[in-house]
Amino acid sequence: DAGITQSPRHKVTETGTPVTLRCHQTENHRYMYWYRQDPGHGLRLIHYSYGVKDTDKGEVSDGYSVSRSKTEDFLLTLESATSSQTSVYFCAISELAGANYGYTFGSGTRLTVV
């Protein structure tokens, strides 16, 4: 999707290893979000950021940490991956919060923990 890139697109990792997913935006948007999507569930918020070094937890934050040292990059880290973290991870960006603002999603990272 234009303006937002996730990397890697696919990753297979072993249980217990650390994993970092990257979200990069070129829109200079203030808000960035990490979601996970699992079959039968709606997207669930992991963490979000409302500015450089300003982050907060979402609904399913256990086992995840994030960092935002620059406006354009939002990193999601799984400190010690578990099989329950096998999922598709989506990053989203928004210029501002509110009904008048759209939220643009990246193309996702498919993570498999074996």
Place this chain on the structure above:
Amino acid sequence: KNQVEQSPQSLIILEGKNCTLQCNYTVSPFSNLRWYKQDTGRGPVSLTIMTFSENTKSNGRYTATLDADTKQSSLHITASQLSDSASYICVVSPDNYGQNFVFGPGTRLSVLP
């Protein structure tokens, strides 16, 4: 608990036919409701956004309706095309902050030639 339910879970229609997808929610308070289209292997893309005061919103062949009293929304697709094959996700927000979005599980639509 704030929840969004969608029906049907999946739907198969023939190209050129119309269809309607349903969204029921228990989110309270209510700020806005969004419909997204998600192609396989891609992220969701916004179709419509409706606030409390809006009853209907169109985007090309997509028309969303909202009944805030019954807490129901529908997405009507007219003259379906093969490219409409995707998952359609209903998202409800209780306020103006994206971190509080409540996502439905989606309806998987398949349009066959």
